[in-house]
Every structure is written in C-alpha cells, then in structure tokens.
Amino acid sequence: MPKFAKYLLIGSTEAYCGKSATVLGLSYQLQHKGLDIAYGKPLGTSLSESSGCVVEEDVQFIAHSLNLPKNHVVPTMVTLNEATVQKRLQGLDKTDYQKSLAQQYSQMLFGDLVLLEGPGNLDEGSLFNLSLLQVAEVVDAAVLLVARYKSLLSVEALLSAKQRMGDRLVGIVINDIPLEKRQAVNTTIRPFLEQQSIPVLGMLPKSDLLRSxxxxxxxxxxxxxxxxxxxxxxxxxxxxxxxxxxxxxxxxxxxxxxxxxxxxxxxxxxxxxxxxxxxxxxxxxxxxxxxxxxxxxxxxxxxxxxxxxxxxxxxxxxxxxxxFGTVRVHEPIKVECIRHLMAKHFDIDRLLALLDLSPAAALS
Missing domain, CATH: 3.40.1390.20 (HprK N-terminal domain-like)
Incomplete structure (x- = not known):
C-alpha cells in the first residue's frame, strides 16, 4: 500500500509576514525530528531563469537549503504576474487549476508531510481558484497562519481567518514582536486566541537581521x-x-x-x-x-x-x-537566524500532536 503524505499549508494574513522564513525554520525542525518532508508553492510569484528554464526562486532556494530530492519538490501550478492575469481576464486561460492540482498531487508520494507555501494573503490566487482555502480544500491540508504583530488589533485578522478556515486552521505564528510588546502578547493576545480555539504555536521576536x-x-x-x-x-x-x-x-x-x-x-x-x-x-x-x-x-x-x-x-x-522587510530570505546568515529563532520560539511538538504525526527518533 502506498503511503500518502499529510499536507500543511503555510499562509499569511498579508504579504511579507514571514511565510518563507517560517517554512524554512519549520522544515529544519521537522527534518531534525526524522520526518521525511516535501515542499512546494502551488501559486508562484517570483520567477527567474535557470539553465534555460523558468523556476520559482523561493522553491529553488528552500529545496536547495533543505537538500530535498527532486521528487520531494512539488510542482507550481501557475505564476501570478501581469501576463498570466491578463490571459485569465481575457478568457484565454480556461484551465481548471483545482483539477490540475488534485491530479498532479494525488499521483505523487512525498513521505510524511508536504509543506506548501500559500499565497500572500487569504484572497490572492482567487482568480485561478487557488486561494489559500481553495488549495487547502483540494489537497485536504491543515493550515498554519503567519501574522506580523502590529498592535493588539492584530487579533482581528486572525479571528476573521478562523471564521473562514474553521477546523483547518491548526495554529498560528505571531511574527516580528518588539521586545517591549512580548509580555503584552503573551498575557493578552495569546490566551484570548487560545480561548477562540486558535493555537498559538510560535511567537517570534522582531529581528533587525531578518529585516536587513x-x-x-x-x-x-x-x-x-x-x-x-x-x-x-x-x-x-x-x-x-x-x-x-x-x-x-x-x-x-x-x-x-x-x-x-x-x-x-x-x-x-x-x-x-x-x-x-x-x-x-x-x-x-x-x-x-x-x-x-x-x-x-x-x-x-x-x-x-x-x-x-x-x-x-x-x-x-x-x-x-x-x-527593508520585503526582501526574500536568501542569505546564509538569515537562514541561520531563522533556524535559531524557530528552534527557540516555536512549539514543534504541539504542532506534530495537532497534525497527529509521530516523529521518528530524532536525528543527531
């Protein structure tokens, strides 16, 4: 019997919240736990030419950083740019992307867990029927949301997301918390969200290096x-x-x-x-x-x-x-910083329990 992987879709309430960084830090922890992981980005956003073919920069970088074999890199279905949007609006692209997504992903065996990086916010990708919730429903994924802390009002976007995602929302990561606000987030926002059945799995401090x-x-x-x-x-x-x-x-x-x-x-x-x-x-x-x-x-x-x-x-x-704050995490010094922050401030064991995944013996 083939072993079908579970899917975890990492989304965000708005662009540049730290999705790629979260994927990277989380992946290292999962690999350290002995889990066999795969990664992909169904909706592409940042393309570059490499050896004559077009590749998604984030996918290429993260796959390389995690040393993933080719059969553990999930295909990108469509790229969000002016040209693809115009074709779709003009009716020249009638592709059923949800059907393509279901067909391609169902044929692949990925190990224990597939990490999918979602669009920039909850609505991006809707034109191609590949919004965060639409992708989650097609592949039956749990959703981990990343939100950048701005003020106590940051909870509103998370409450709205919970209403839309329901039980698919397995937890959240609050990112970019200034040192002086950490106690307020811990004693006010965290217990409130937990009461709303929104597990707070990570609270990452603001890092000048990551924004550099x-x-x-x-x-x-x-x-x-x-x-x-x-x-x-x-x-x-x-x-x-x-x-x-x-x-x-x-x-x-x-x-x-x-x-x-x-x-x-x-x-x-x-x-x-x-x-x-x-x-x-x-x-x-x-x-x-x-x-x-x-x-x-x-x-x-x-x-x-x-x-x-x-x-x-x-x-x-x-x-x-x-x-500042909108550049991609492609420098080794930033990767090391992310690994350290996620190891210290993210509850990997609770995530695995929520996903009903049993880690293998931790790798040394």
Whole structure:
C-alpha cells in the first residue's frame, strides 16, 4: 500500500509576514525530528531563469537549503504576474487549476508531510481558484497562519481567518514582536486566541537581521553605480540614516545606530567622513556627484562600499524603506537566524500532536 503524505499549508494574513522564513525554520525542525518532508508553492510569484528554464526562486532556494530530492519538490501550478492575469481576464486561460492540482498531487508520494507555501494573503490566487482555502480544500491540508504583530488589533485578522478556515486552521505564528510588546502578547493576545480555539504555536521576536538587506540588493533596487568595494556587497544593512544635518549632530546620530546605510548628498564631504568612522555598511551618494578622492580612498581602506545614485535623497530613502522587510530570505546568515529563532520560539511538538504525526527518533 502506498503511503500518502499529510499536507500543511503555510499562509499569511498579508504579504511579507514571514511565510518563507517560517517554512524554512519549520522544515529544519521537522527534518531534525526524522520526518521525511516535501515542499512546494502551488501559486508562484517570483520567477527567474535557470539553465534555460523558468523556476520559482523561493522553491529553488528552500529545496536547495533543505537538500530535498527532486521528487520531494512539488510542482507550481501557475505564476501570478501581469501576463498570466491578463490571459485569465481575457478568457484565454480556461484551465481548471483545482483539477490540475488534485491530479498532479494525488499521483505523487512525498513521505510524511508536504509543506506548501500559500499565497500572500487569504484572497490572492482567487482568480485561478487557488486561494489559500481553495488549495487547502483540494489537497485536504491543515493550515498554519503567519501574522506580523502590529498592535493588539492584530487579533482581528486572525479571528476573521478562523471564521473562514474553521477546523483547518491548526495554529498560528505571531511574527516580528518588539521586545517591549512580548509580555503584552503573551498575557493578552495569546490566551484570548487560545480561548477562540486558535493555537498559538510560535511567537517570534522582531529581528533587525531578518529585516536587513544586502548592499547588493540596495544597489540593484536603486540602480546605483558601485564606486568601490565590489567584493563587499554581501554586507547586511539593518538601518537607514540620512545625512542632512550639521556634522556635529550627524556624528551623534550615526553613533546611536548600527550596520546602517547612510544616504547623503555627493557634496556633503564632512557628513561622508563622519559616516565612514561609524557603524556604516555602505555610503549612498545622491545627485550623481563624484566623491572627493580622499573620501573614496578612506572608504576603500575601511572596506565600506560607496554607491552613487541618479536620484534625489527623498526618492532614494523611499526606495530603501520599501526594500527593508520585503526582501526574500536568501542569505546564509538569515537562514541561520531563522533556524535559531524557530528552534527557540516555536512549539514543534504541539504542532506534530495537532497534525497527529509521530516523529521518528530524532536525528543527531
């Protein structure tokens, strides 16, 4: 008799809540428990070319990180982008994606548990009949929801999700909780949700590292010219500082921050100099003005990348702000951080009990 896997669908109340990070951290724990897992993303969102074929970036990265064999990587049914949406709206794509999903997934044997990464929110994918609940019903999956903490009102989205998901909602993870709010979440939100039959399986603290972005990604988003230290673009930026004040104020301001990107005018030599002597990961010069030779020389000496952008300061800051917290978790240092956070703050044994899964002997 073939052994059919159980399905766990990881969804979120809104985009960029930390679904991929949760999948990654959870997968490591499941593998450590000796479970044979598979992974997939029925609704694709981030494609790239690889060896002549189009692949889903998250699927490729997570499958590689978990060392999954090819037959444990579940196919993506459709990609959500302008072209596929337009074809669907114009009636050129009449595919019954639920039928395709049922047919493809029923023919595959995946081991103990299949982790499926859901859409960006509860409604995304509805155009293709692949919303979170629709996918869950087709493959008979339990749902684990990830929500980013914003305030006590964060419970409303979770209550609404419970009403829609019913018993399929096996539990939730509250992510990005500031240190000063942790007690309030633990003594107020957690017991309230448990009373509503919503198991709180994880409460993950806010992490500047997980929200950070590499200098390389900033250069890409800003379409910047790299003036020096091309080999240091993997440095991670955790905060943003704007050098628009006088130099004394700037020195004090920079001294209170760490691992920052400093945005300042190409003509603000004294600000650039102050930034280079503090915890700066990169210096971003606006207005396309070349830096003074001694500034460039000092940046090279300290191995701090300098970028030049053809943008004003306000636009530059807006682009960087958008980039924080929305970049994908594809750096090894972030993977290690996720593994640590999930191991410490997620109740894997309770999840396995709720899924009625018995772990094999823990792997060493």
């Amino acid at each position: 972005v590499s200098v390389r990604e900033l250069a890409h988003q800003l379409n910047a010219e790299v003036l020096c230290c091309n080999d240091r673009l993997d440095l991670m930026v955790e905060s943003l500082a704007i050098g628009a004040m006088n130099v004394n104020a700037a020195v004090k301001y920079f001294g209170m921050r760490r691992n920052m990107a400093v945005v300042t005018g190409g003509d603000r030599v004294e600000i650039q100099q102050a930034a280079l002597e503090t915890s700066t990961q990169c210096l971003i010069l606006t207005g396309q003005l070349p830096p003074a030779p001694f500034i460039l020389s000092r940046a090279e000496e300290l191995e701090i990348p300098m970028l030049s952008v053809d943008l004003d300061t306000l636009t530059t800051v807006e682009i960087i702000d958008r980039t």
